[in-house]
Amino acid sequence: MKKYIQDHWLGRRSLFWSFWINLVLLRFAVLYAEQFTRPPYIERSTLAIALTGAYFLVFHILVYGWQIRGLIKASDRYVSEFGSQIMAMASHFGIVISLLFTGFAVHDSYQSLFVEDRANSENHLSWNHSLLGEYTLIVEGNYIRLEGDLRIGVTKALAKLLGQHKEITGIVLSSDGGRVTEGRNLAHLIQAKGLDTLVIDACKSACTTAFMGGKTRVLGSQGKLGFHQFSLDSIYFNPYVDPKSEQKIDLDYYASRGVSQSFLDDVFQATHNQMWFPGKEYLLETGVIHKFETGQIKD
Secondary structure, three states: OHHHHHHHHOOOOOHHHHHHHHHHHHHHHHHHHHHHHOOOOOOOHHHHHHHHHHHHHHHHHHHHHHHHHHHHHHHHHHHHHHOOOHHHHHHHHHHHHHHHHHHHHHHHHHHHHHHOHHHHHHHOOOOOOOOOOOEEEEEEOOEEEEEEOEOOOHHHHHHHHHHHOOOOOEEEEEEOOEOHHHHHHHHHHHHHHOOEEEEOOEEEOHHHHHHOOOOOEEEEOOOEEEEOOOOOOOOOOOOOOOHHHHHHHHHHHHHHOOOOHHHHHHOOOOOOOOOEOOOHHHHHHOOOOOEEEOOOOOO
16 A cells, blocks of 8 residues: 555556545545545534534545645656657646535535534534525423424434334324425434324424325324425525426425325426425325324324
């Protein structure tokens, strides 16, 4: 390993190997692995900051510097041996492209650590954009009532509560939405535990995905399900998140839960600034709910 590092540093590797293996392949691996040093993979933001900072120093300063210097040295050696400037220029262009992708990755890390609302709270930072509100989890007989915004951590909190109360058979959802990923995580947790889902007032946006995890999905007499398109809630541009691709993930999940194609064609027609509230009969016909009844919770 020491000889390998030294050979690249001095430009002794072939230009092909220096470019495709030591720059492109290694940089791809570095950029992919970086996501695991920050939320949501590491929830404690202080730990995430420390790990991401160390990762940046090692892989974006030391290793990246080694990658670039070795490639430049290999390019110079290639020109001296073969007299062709074209391949050397192409490798230098590759360095520029890698710098852009690295910049995007560092920017993405910054957003997840400091723009994310939970990180803001834990690090006592304030930003000029709307943050998600709080949520509450309350045990009521055989049900757990979840009210408020779906923030990062709500799935983990629900799982912990379910571990403490084995008698729970269902969950009552009341939320205007929140993080798409938390809505999905809740759905998978609810599905895995075989819980029923019930809405007696309003469940909107990401909350509806959580609702779809229910073994039996029930809508109360005053209940409403609100659907609309996803949006990227960030004050900075994020090139890695495509709302339409994210919607496709939920469409596939809805289909796996027995929802008809006619509903799937309609569900994301409303823009993010609008909200579509389908009628109860339509929700029943298309398989979104299994029944509707009074809003009383019975043990």
